[in-house]
Amino acid sequence: MKATNSRQFSSVAARTLKVVGIILILSALLDCIVLSLPGETSDMINRGWQLAAATQIVDRGIIPLMGIALLMTGFWVDSSTGVSIERRNFWLDLRFWALLISSLLGLIYLLLVPVHLNNTRLELKEALVQVDREAGQAEGQLEAQMKSEQFKTQIEQLKSQRRSQIGALLQDEGKMAQALNSPEVPKELKAVLRDSKNDPKALDKFLEQQAQELPNQARNEIRTRKQQKEKELRTRSRNSSLQTGISSLLLAIGYITVGWTGLRSMGMLRFGGRKA
Template structure:
């Protein structure tokens, strides 16, 4: 019986110490995460909510071990479970506060993520519009230069050089394969080589399309639009995943802490009421 009492007391003390350490470590992390304090910064709010939710299970485990320690202590003799400061009431109050905090994080984080995602998508669209405007301006300037006699001569010379290079590569299968395998070669030129290989009679047409400034401008504009859509989609998907993961986790943590805190406070009030009645009797 003595050994059982000692083991229960030792186990209870160990569980309490570990539980207190887990709870205190979360509170210390919480204080550190608040620094530097920037409550009006949406990015700071998002990062804080994410960090708190990711660490949110730690104090819940600590509460479980703390109350398990008191339960184990109840099996010890000599009223050893009543020794020291009773931390159950403060722990239940802390649990209720954490429950309310995570309950507030749920809608706030979803709203912050939505607004931040909308803002970043707008920035992506604005940057794409600026790139398109700059490209259109450059294309207009280049077209104006090429309309001169000197510009037409330069353009015609570039067509002839490109045609000669492609013709030479098509004649030598080894050089052709090396060109396709060369990572430094432009992807557009590789595509041009492939089309020329498949249809040698269309070399003049393909070279003209490759050198045509308007065709190049349209192709680059199309690439800018594609990159813009891909970036916007990645941003929306990332915001959706973050909102769902953190939002649902925060809601679950809120439910857990509120159930632990409020149920525990109610039960402790009931137990104390019964104790007072028994004493009066």
């Protein structure tokens, strides 16, 4: 009685494993196909779509492998409990199709590795060219603004404001002493405050020097932003290449190992000659 119940339970467990495995395989394959479909036919040659599709396929790559493992475990449970598995044509054997899908997926994931790495390299190259072009345009606009009368007027207004602010400090000994002792005040400004007592032209020299440095500061800001964008792009490209590339390679190894090993055990793949 106990043996019969145990065999019935094993039969139910095996059937459950097979059904769950089939559902995982089919749902994951359907999910990958739907998510990787382009909005338009022309999008298939778009590098952005190719990168997104590769990422989605790799992210869901483990699910069909789990389904195949569950399916094969179900057949193993049947054989371990003494249930005879009917020998029939390979084309009618569910194990054959599961192992064939595993082998095909392994080849697909293996091909995705160089394709994805090349796409990320080309995308990075295009993005860096775009960043360089935008930085060049920004510097060109800056040079044009520097030659305009409006820019010169703004510089003179800024110099006038700074002259008034520093002049107010020079006239107030208390505020001046506070500014000289404050760590937040730049050293250059402290030097001007000290020198202005003996040299009235020190303030004008300081303001003129600052006005001359403004274009260089603006150029440095543009170049700094350019370097930050380039660093972010390189980091993002490297992370995408490593994460998707390595995951795809591992999936390829897993699928090919399962598929080819299983097909060989079923007699579909034979390596080497037979011994006499």
